[in-house]
Amino acid sequence: MKPLQVIFSATCTPLLDWQSAALFHSFKMSNNSGTSEITRLLSCSETRSMHYPDVNLNMGPTLVDRKMSDDPSVDEHEYAPYRKPYAAISWLEHKRPVDDGEDEFVLMMDADMLMRGRIDPVELGCRRGLVVSTEYAHLVGTTN
Numbered sequence: 001m002k003p004l005q006v007i008f009s010a011t012c013t014p015l016l017d018w019q020s021a022a023l024f025h026s027f028k029m030s031n032n033s034g035t036s037e038i039t040r041l042l043s044c045s046e047t048r049s050m051h052y053p054d055v056n057l058n059m060g061p062t063l064v065d066r067k068m069s070d071d072p073s074v075d076e077h078e079y080a081p082y083r084k085p086y087a088a089i090s091w092l093e094h095k096r097p098v099d100d101g102e103d104e105f106v107l108m109m110d111a112d113m114l115m116r117g118r119i120d121p122v123e124l125g126c127r128r129g130l131v132v133s134t135e136y137a138h139l140v141g142t143t144n
Contacts, residue, residue, distance in 0.1 A: 003036070003104055003105060003121070004032065004037075004104075004105050004106075004107060004119060004121055005036070005037055005039070005104065005105070005106045005107070006036055006037065006106075006107045006115075007038075007087075007088065007091055007106060007107070007108055007109070008023060008039075008108065008109040008110060008111050008113070009040075009041045009042075009043060009088075009110075009111070010041070010111045011042070011044060011048075011083065012042060012044040012048050012049060019111040019112050020040050020111050022114060023038075023109065023114060024038065024040075024059060024060035026114040026116070029115075030119075031118045032115060035118075036119070039091065040062045040063070040111075041062075041063055041065055041084075041088065041090065041091050042062050042063065042064045042087075043065050043083045043086065044065075049064065063087075063090065063094060065086060065090040065091075105121035105126050107119065
């Protein structure tokens, strides 16, 4: 396994196809591909996936997840905030991290992000059992 697993979620729509293509390209150009893997977590209902072009499906490593649309607790509009956690759970079920003594890190990105350079998780302060995240200042002061 590669020490850095990059995952991002998307749906099978033209906008997210363009964003996915850009992220796949930036991953290749950022010199991460030698030490990392990238996987698009594609949430696509069975109806939508029947009409989804093969060229879009095969633009990069992709795991198609229909679990969310098959869950009776999710309404027919596929409530967007559920997409990412459902896709991450599906990815973990398919690609269990291996405890072979070498640390493995997961970087969860959004489809509208780009990679500009090589990412070193240890340099960023990551270590086993510690989650490192960017600050989302727009949520400061909010409560559930």
